[in-house]
Amino acid sequence: MELSGLFGYLVFFLSTVSIYAILALGLNVQWGLTGQINIGIAGFFAVGAYTTAILTAGPNAAHVGGFEFPFVVGAAAAIVTSGLIAVLIGMITVNLRSDYLAIATIGIAEIIRFVFQNEQWLSHGVRGISDIPRPFHDGQGSGYVFLALVLACVAVVYFLVERARLAPWGRVLRAIRDNEDATEAAGKNVRLFRLQAFVFGSAIMGFAGALYAHFIGFISPDAFEPVFATFIVWAMLIAGGSGNNKGAILGAIVVWLVWSGTETLAARLPPEYATQASAARVLLVGVLLELVLLLRPQGMLPEERPRPIARRKD
Template sequence: MEPFALYFATILTLAGIYAALTLGLNLQWGLTGLMNFGPLAFVAVGAYTSAILTVGGSAQHLGGFGWPWWLAWPLAALAGALLALPIGAISLRLRADYLAIATIGIAEILRLIVRNEDWLTGGPLGIPGIPRPFEGLGLPWGQFAYLALVAAVVAGLYAMAQATARSPFGRTLRAIRDDEEAAKAAGKNPAAFRLQAFVLGAACMGLAGAMLAHFFKFMGPDALDPVTATFLVWVMLIAGGSGNNLGAILGAVAVWALWAATDWLAGQLPGELATRAAYVRLFLIGLALQLILLYRPQGLIGERPPRPA
């Protein structure tokens, strides 16, 4: 029994981390309509910030500050926001699809930076030995405690995202997304609002990156894969229902559960088939996205804007 409970705790922990990422993307895309194709960049910045601040000293990379995680995580979120600030300030004036291209470019630049700036990130060898909160409790309780921590963070982010969506600020973001000219006519400055939404979403992603790095206890350039850090997040948001915070969380959990289940199923297949199954899984995720877009474009739970009271 215990091993399975542990395995489910692992799946749920990762789903929770993805939920934080998806909430960030929902703020940017779902609420404001900003097409960010570079969540990878903000995840990377958050992950490396927290990793460098918490690991022990090493000749391979910057480190040795030995901060506790609860100090490092807020800074990881801040690092995500700080990266988003100049990018947003420059590229948010561009039309939506140009922002998408700019964010892809930033994500690739960041991947090259972490691969080459050895003094900072350890280069291709990455940063091993990142401490995981509560691991001192041992198995299984350490793992359950980390799951509880991730769940608490996601709950906190959800509460804040809900408050944002209901606030006048959130209404303005939706207005800008749906009809920019009308929002302008009502005296709102779209550029400023977009920047704020972009930065807040990036902070969520930075925090998710930190949680990811501490869960894996390792961060390296090969771990920053656009398929798992960008593409999957988009699938989760679209499947769950963009514009709906609960949908974002539900999408993250559902898609991650599917991802994990197909991995387990592929493992049951004999030799040659297992190899093919690896590619079939990626194909299936793409197919699922197509089907959702065709038959249920609003996702599992569509957007439900609050009614004016």
């Protein structure tokens, strides 16, 4: 009993970390490679989750849905919808400094959260959408099937993002991040590259949202509070190492270990301290983020700089 309980917890832990790892990889495309600030991760995450929930969940008279499409359709639609929203925001902000993008993304995330909270016909308001099926195998042992699926997804996303980073495309993104004017002078369409990076990263976040919806089986606006879906992901990427995809995954593991470890500690406190304990945990992660920024800004795994092609002797 003890052992199987521990095993079950491990499956849950790894599935959650995998979803966060995908979010952190998405943010790494935007922040790590291109230097774009997205404070609205929660918004793209929510759009992905709700898209697949509406398309795959069973019928419910209270809101649209009941299409019962398979997981693949829901996930693909989640990627497309979050990508489209990113195109809209991106087109407005690509030619401005990244501060404006940061401000625009908190705006869009707030609006998205409010739409899902308020539009009963679409998302069933605060009561949320339930009965979102586990993909491929629903029922006994579905946790293991899902873990295998989500680990495979991390591997695929990692491969894609790492491939993009090493490709000429990723080189242009890093060039834009480090010196925009020089990249422009070299004849690259800076705005187009920025837009592509923002949309690519946001689509990955939408995909993570779809996985989350199928993992938990129930979503409501509470799950997309900026603290959990935006702030923790930033802490993961900064701690792991901005610009390093392995770092993004490592950061997801470490920060989630800290987060759930403190949850275990908080559970030992008397229940009347529950709200204080959760505030203290957020405080702790905030302090952790600041300490990393101050003491080790490159993160646990620093970005791997490409080797110079040839070194001149003079």
